[in-house]
Amino acid sequence: MSMTNLAQPDVTIFLDHAGVIRRAALSPAIHGEALDAWVGRPWTETVEELGSEGLQSLVDDARDSGVSAFRQVNQIFPSGLRLPIEYTAVRLGGDAGLVAIGRSLQAVTELQTRLVEAQQTMERDYWKLREVETRYRLLFGSSSDAVILLRVNGLAIQDVNPAASRVLGGSTGAHRPLVGKDFSGELVDGERDVFHAMLQRLDDQGSAPGILLHLGAERAAWMVRASRLASEAGSLYLLQLTATRELSTPRQSADGGVADVLIERLPDGFVVTDRGGLIRWVNPAFLDLVQMPTSGGVLQQSLGRWLDRPGADMGVLLTTIARLGVVRPFLTSLRGDLGAETEVEISAAGDLDSDPTSIGILFRDVGRRLPRRDNDERLGGRLTALTGRIGKGPLRALVDEAVSVLEQHYIEEALDLTRGNRTATADLLGLSRQSLYVKLKRYGMDQDTITDPGHRP
Incomplete structure (x- = not known):
């Protein structure tokens, strides 16, 4: 029902x-x-x-x-x-x-059932992760990407692959002398605080945008992204290094690449897809959200692969873009390939007013926003206050007051869920917008700051 x-x-x-x-x-x-x-x-x-x-x-x-x-x-x-x-x-x-x-x-x-199903999916993903970990050593040494593993406690180098050894100035065949060294000592003085701040954000939020560091004897510029990795040796930081010359290759725009550079450095995820939802381009922040080390793993993949409700959310996104050309912010979740789930706010626009060929989508991490939790306490207080009215009025009046208290409570809860959007609140409650306005006025809530993008005067 x-x-x-x-x-x-x-x-x-x-x-x-x-x-x-x-x-x-x-x-x-x-x-x-x-x-x-x-x-x-x-x-x-x-x-x-x-x-x-x-x-x-x-x-x-x-x-x-x-x-x-x-x-x-x-x-x-x-x-x-x-x-x-x-x-x-x-x-x-x-x-x-x-x-x-x-x-x-x-x-x-029904939501709890979905939660159980999600937990089972996470359990399966965990065993997949263990399988990936057993194959890690074979891939680690042969990877052309520079990869560094750091211990979480102390930031000592746990391991480096040959490509990373060359970045830090070691020899290709003898990168082991780097193991055990403090990675902070490899950084320029002015960049240590930036690096530590990135790791702190990674610990607090589960992801962090990439930063630019100058490494090696020549202090060449490298884009560095970090993620957490569980292993038998304990929790590790995995650093992936990309040369800035590689990052600048695909930037082609009328303003000399400035717009693309700014989008690439955004702390919010940004994706360009075709009209069917296949990914054409991503910035590093989106790769962090979906826990992918490189863009090669996401290009030409359906965006729905990482959405919490692939069919529903992708359907809303593509249908709205095709009809209106833009999508106003709505909430969903992104599921990373390593099991992390991030609550995000999506906004999007197409290259045409209707039926666009390319779609730009912005993902903003809103997982740390705290919802209001005081409605239930207020409801209990209101119902308790009704006991003081016993004997002061007829039964029907008392029942009507109790119903009004519950009605106001559910309206407040619905407004919280829709973040004050009256149109969405009316849909959630099964009311017409006019009926909702009448009830808001009855309970003195019509002067609240409530958004209503769907209303046209």
């Missing part, structure tokens, strides 16, 4: 103090169920046996303290339908009994 309307509870059950159902109602999201068979039965008999004890505790808490905590159970409907429902209960006062309000967690369950 899809999330058609999060602005109202999916299940509302009125109980006596013993937990026996007096009456129940469903939202339109759950249709085709007649709940008359529940009336007169203990609520605990309408859920799976494993959840009945927790449900009884929920009833006891609501009866004794006025409001209960949230509990999740598998609700069994008269037709035999089973849905995961999260309930909370509120005491209504006097002999009015209790009201239990629940929302369907089926969408959450």
Whole structure:
């Protein structure tokens, strides 16, 4: 079942103090169920046996303290339908009994299933990584790319291949004397802090843009990118060195290459694809995001290979570009070849207003942005405050207030998920945009700073 309307509870059950159902109602999201068979039965008999004890505790808490905590159970409907429902209960006062309000967690369950599948995929990737590690020695020595392995603690050189040995000034056949030396001692004084800052960002965020270092006796300029590598010897830094003359070869533009150089040095990933999503060009920052050492491993590959939802996200991207020529920022994740997952914000543009032949895509790492986590605490406080209204108004008014509190809570949650986008919020809640505006005004939220790129006055 899809999330058609999060602005109202999916299940509302009125109980006596013993937990026996007096009456129940469903939202339109759950249709085709007649709940008359529940009336007169203990609520605990309408859920799976494993959840009945927790449900009884929920009833006891609501009866004794006025409001209960949230509990999740598998609700069994008269037709035999089973849905995961999260309930909370509120005491209504006097002999009015209790009201239990629940929302369907089926969408959450589907996400958890996807998480389990992703974990299994990561487990398979781990064993693939071990297989790659066993073949490392054969490839390491024959690689034409300069590669250096550093110990994380102390930055001592663990190993270098012949190409890197030539860069640092050693002989091709005797690169072992470099092993054990402090790599920082190979750097120019003014570049040590830059190098350490790159490693610190790599440790904190899992990736870092490449930097320019001057190495060897001649202090030639090299573009250096770093990644983390697990091995039997412990955690290592893997440095890949690319001569700047190689980087400058493909730069051809009307302004003498300045634009390409700037894009290549961007800390955000940048990719150029054809209309079908095949990669034509990437900058080093994107290679870091997808944990690829060189561009040769990504060119002519589908961008969807590294997207968290290849079919869905690539479909949205290519369809929107073909129709409008641009894509406004939206969130997704990139999955690196070594298992790292990075939350990114994508924006893109084509070379034509519609049906472009080339597409430029920018990936910004937003994984360190912290979402708001205080809505659940506020909801608990609002529901607790309702207990003070018991006896001061009719039952219907108390129920309406409880429903309004939950409705406002779910609207706030949806606004958080869409980062304040009203159009996307209305779609997520299953409301028209006008209905959402009415509810925002009702709860005094219409003056908040909320974006609405889809609205046209």
